[in-house]
Amino acid sequence: MFSLYRLLDKAIQKGRLTLTDARGVVHEFGGKEPGPEAAIRFTSKAAEWKILLNPELNAAEAYMDGDLVVDRGSIHDLITLFYANKRHFDLTPSQIFWRGLSRKIRRFQQNNVLSRARANVKAHYDIGEDLYRLFLDSDMQYSCAYFPEGTATIEQAQTLKKRHIAAKLNLKDGQRVLDIGCGWGGLALYLAHVADVEVLGVTLSERQLTVARRRAEILGVSDRVKFELIDYREVEGTFDRVVSVGMLEHVGVQFLAPYFLTVRDRLSPDGVALIHSISSKAPPGVTGPFIRKYIFPGGYAPSLSETVEALEPTGLWLLDCEIWRCHYGYTLQHWRHRFLDNREAAVEIMGERFCRMWELYLSIAECVFLQGSSNVFQLQIGRERDVVPITRDYIGAEEARLADREREFLGRVTASAKQALDE
Incomplete structure (x- = not known):
């Protein structure tokens, strides 16, 4: 079964992410190449599957709502880590799906009538x-x-x-x-x-x-x-x-x-x-x-x-x-x-x-x-x-x-x- 942790393990090649889930279990990702580092923690079990479904939007909302907390480094360090590995994240199934959907409806999203x-x-x-x-x-x-x-x-x-x-x-x-x-x-x-x-x-x-x-x-x-x-x-x-x-x-x-x-x-x-x-x-x-x-x-x-x-x-x-x-x-x-x-x-x-x-x-x-x-x-x-x-x-x-x-x-x-x- 595809999980958020499998996604992160595959996508993070540069730098290192330490993630503590809502149960208190610590997961380590990356470390294959030098790069940015950050440590985060989920305060909600729901954050895990929400981020898996739509990483770019739901991870941002989790941070805004306090469901994702940065324990070490800053939110900028976390974003820098993501962009250091962005080409790998872009190849994940959920990202491909949402990007494809957005392309199909972008004319509606940008329908800037007066x-x-x-x-x-x-x-x-x-x-x-x-x-x-x-x-x-x-x-x-x-x-x-x-x-x-x-x-x-x-x-x-x-x-x-x-x-x-x-x-x-x-x-x-x-x-x-x-x-x-x-x-x-x-x-x-x-x-x-x-x-x-x-x-x-x-x-x-x-x-x-x-x-x-x-x-x-x-x-x-x-x-x-x-x-x-x-x-x-x-x-x-x-x-x-x-x-x-x-x-x-x-x-x-x-x-x-x-x-x-x-x-x-x-x-x-x-x-x-x-x-x-x-x-x-x-x-x-x-x-x-x-x-x-x-x-x-x-x-x-x-x-x-x-x-x-x-x-x-x-x-x-x-x-x-x-x-x-x-x-x-x-x-x-x-x-x-x-x-x-x-x-x-x-x-x-x-x-x-x-x-x-x-x-x-x-x-x-x-x-x-x-x-x-x-x-x-x-x-x-x-x-x-x-x-x-x-x-x-x-x-x-x-x-x-x-x-x-x-x-x-x-x-x-x-x-x-x-x-x-x-x-």
Whole structure:
């Protein structure tokens, strides 16, 4: 009879797992190759068969509910151990079954029509800024930071991200910019300070909208930086530049083509768009059950192949494609450490079960980028082939120019987030 213990014995090749079952019997797995180590204990007999039936989801829920306790090491050590052996876990019968089922119904899981898209956004982004303030940088950037040398602080790396994006947009004074999925407004406000441009930021999060609008008021730029509670599909007019950071993951696989058609229709004839999204080196796949149920309902990080397939029929030019490999892993390391440093405050805000869930989320995401196949791409898109210089040399030169300009305003822009959130 197939059991959880046979599964673990077969799957764990690197590192070692010590497991104490609900009867107090100790089991040892692994040790064949050096790797991460952890010791766990079941407090419920039911946890054993539940995890066997659906390891990825039910193991997470067992930890959240206290049915799985980490006795030695941390939950991050346990997740690291799992990812060190993930290719073996992926071959187990239960994982093959659930992954196959998810592939068959993924279009239903990602059916992000307008009403459902709004509900999905609320489920993640409207849980309260007090939680996000515990681990994000001072500008509240909730997307992959940029670590060109790997040594920057999270504050520095998020500034480098905004600078890199602004450089690729190749902004000119007097232009109109659309920011799809504007978050708490940091990128839109940055763009409005590095160039004399008008920016429209759109979001489906009421709480983010309130903070973003207040930040624009504090900085005195409300006349040219507007924020609206509206779906990207409902935006009208044309823009010289379109930027979308961390939004494509919320579109859904069947809406990729309509998304790029919308970007095309919003671009002026000489317009440029910059699309920044989580992706993978692997073929098209599915969102893991834990992330889909508890963190990003309706979310899916599209592969590069299916993204380009959706882009090609639009007639737009793919002007540049850049792959960020480890950057999000480093970002998540910073977020996870900052969250753990403030865990007591997080428990007061959200409760113990939520914080266990959030620890899982940050640890899983970090391992996916540093041990798994996930990455981030930035696609630069235009209606015409020559709307930006034909080599990438201009990006570095523009970044140097923007770095000089930042000294005039960067402190005020980031301080506006704290003031708006404190009110």
